[in-house]
Amino acid sequence: MIINPFNKLNGICMVLFxxxxxxxxxxxxxxxxTSVGTIVTLGPIAVEIAQKTGLPIGILIAAVVSGAMFGDGxxxxxNSTVAATKTQDCKMVDKFKANITQFICVTFALIFLY
Known part of the structure; x- marks a missing residue:
């Protein structure tokens, strides 16, 4: 399916949404x-918005899942942060500093790709 990224949703560009x-x-x-809690919380809202606006459900759910994984990391x-820092004997702040640059770059790439 070919999607026009500049479809207007009441004046809002789909890419921005x-x-x-x-x-x-x-x-x-x-x-x-938790990423799963976020997906369970935002998933039904995203499906409803997609149905009302005509956005492809899969792409909107993928955006929600991407954001959930980003935030969980x-x-x-x-729990994955606590387990990683305890097993590797490092501080949580050090893990956060190491991950923030990677996650920001990936997020900009995801926004660009969507």
Whole structure:
């Protein structure tokens, strides 16, 4: 399916909407400390928005999942962060500093690709 990234949704560009979905998903995931909880929270909302606006459901769900994974990797309260720092005997701040540059680059790439 070919998708026009400049479809207008009441004046909002589809690319901007997908980027905002990634950012919202990442903030919620960082706050909750779980990517699955974020997907379960935002997934039904994303499906409903996609159905009402005509956006492809798969692409909007992919944006939500991308944001959720992004936030989970940076969350200080995520179980994977705690396990990684304890088994590798490092500080959480050091893990956060190492991951932030990688995640920011990937997020810009994802926003560009969407």
């Amino acid at each position: 997908l980027g905002v979905s990634i950012i919202i998903g990442s903030f919620i995931s960082m706050s909750l400390g 940076l969350s200080m309260i995520s």
